[in-house]
Amino acid sequence: SAVISQKPSRDICQRGTSLTIQCQVDSQVTMMFWYRQQPGQSLTLIATANQGSEATYESGFVIDKFPISRPNLTFSTLTVSNMSPEDSSIYLCSVYLGLSAYEQYFGPGTRLTVT
Amino acid sequence: DQQVKQNSPSLSVQEGRISILNCDYTNSMFDYFLWYKKYPAEGPTFLISISSIKDKNEDGRFTVFLNKSAKHLSLHIVPSQPGDSAVYFCAAYTGKLIFGQGTTLQVKP
Numbered sequence: 001s002a003v004i005s006q007k008p009s010r011d012i013c014q015r016g017t018s019l020t021i022q023c024q025v026d027s028q029v030t031m032m033f034w035y036r037q038q039p040g041q042s043l044t045l046i047a048t049a050n051q052g053s054e055a056t057y058e059s060g061f062v063i064d065k066f067p068i069s070r071p072n073l074t075f076s077t078l079t080v081s082n083m084s085p086e087d088s089s090i091y092l093c094s095v096y097l098g099l100s101a102y103e104q105y106f107g108p109g110t111r112l113t114v115t
Numbered sequence: 116d117q118q119v120k121q122n123s124p125s126l127s128v129q130e131g132r133i134s135i136l137n138c139d140y141t142n143s144m145f146d147y148f149l150w151y152k153k154y155p156a157e158g159p160t161f162l163i164s165i166s167s168i169k170d171k172n173e174d175g176r177f178t179v180f181l182n183k184s185a186k187h188l189s190l191h192i193v194p195s196q197p198g199d200s201a202v203y204f205c206a207a208y209t210g211k212l213i214f215g216q217g218t219t220l221q222v223k224p
Contacts, residue, residue: 042117042119042215042216043204043212045213048211058211103164105161108156108157109157
């Protein structure tokens with residue numbers, strides 16, 4: 001398994017501002033993922049972040065809105081840019097340890113409220 | 116286009132009884148199906164999985180059933196315990212995870 005931490009755990013931000021969410025893993029991992037869970041909705045994959053390469057974004061998500069950094073094998077950041085109330089969600093990072101393709105370990109999430 | 120659906124937002128059962136959580140999917144190309152469990156203020160944790168070539172997988176009190184013809188899977192928890200109270204997400208995998216909306220299970224003592 002893996003221990004994953006996220007900062008901040010929650011934040012309230014004004015529209016038009018940006019917030020950077022950090023994800024730290026206690027072991028080196030190749031693949032990290034960022035998800036969004038809007039209120040009452042399912043978890044939706046935003047992008048896959050591999051160290052040493054550009055993040056791969058899912059349909060409906062763009063780099064200008066959700067820039068991602070992956071400077072090393074234990075850390076990643078997701079920035080939510082130019083926020084609007086529709087960005088109010090829980091943002092989660094997860095990692096794949098290579099044991100099975102589908103078993104991911106999730107961080108505790110960052111609850112973002114945009115006013 | 117929601118490929119994985121959990122139509123019951125909540126379920127309440129008595130301790131010791133069986134909990135049955137249901138999930139429907141539309142894409143017959145999924146390789147694996149999974150259940151994740153989520154407590155408040157925590158991330159989802161992997162619970163149990165089933166390959167698309169199987170119809171049943173059991174792990175202790177948890178059993179997942181897959182009905183491919185109906186594109187339906189279910190999670191059975193027997194016996195249910197108060198500590199099982201959480202949100203349960205069904206997910207399907209074919210290169211990436213696609214989650215359902217979740218079902219909140221409450222197990223009453």
